[in-house]
Amino acid sequence: DAGITQSPRHKVTETGTPVTLRCHQTENHRYMYWYRQDPGHGLRLIHYSYGVKDTDKGEVSDGYSVSRSKTEDFLLTLESATSSQTSVYFCAISPQGRSYGYTFGSGTRLTVV
């Protein structure tokens, strides 16, 4: 989607290294989310943000941290990557955070070897 971009699209990293994924939006939406998609689990919420410097944990937040210093950018950091964090990561945005269909980015495929 043109209003939301994720970078990088693909990344291979080694176990134990820190990794940062970036989500950038041009829609000025208040709410931003990070999900991971795994076979058999669908999409699971990692962290979300409801404003600049306002973030909260999702259902699978262990091993992840986030930061949002500007409305348009939401960063996801894996402090010390593990093989269990190999996944496809999606960022999503929403204008109001309630009941609206989220707009998702194209995803980042992360492989931890």
Add this chain to the structure above:
Amino acid sequence: DQQVKQNSPSLSVQEGRISILNCDYTNSMFDYFLWYKKYPAEGPTFLISISSIKDKNEDGRFTVFLNKSAKHLSLHIVPSQPGDSAVYFCAAYNNDMRFGAGTRLTVKP
């Protein structure tokens, strides 16, 4: 703790026929339900939604039905087209959005 379940990982239908995708949920506090469609190498895209105060919502070829007493919703696609072939995720919203594991729909010409 999977609060939203899609028990059929895949579904195959003939072009022109009806596709019915099913979803069950366990949390009675969900007050909004959505369906997303996902093509390979793309993010999910919003398809259709329904509020918990309704039992049906229709948008063109897509209809979502909600049975609150059974905690069940379904997506009907009529008629199915080859371009509908994708993974469909059911989602439910309370304080955050919970997704099912997805159903891969294949529509054969």
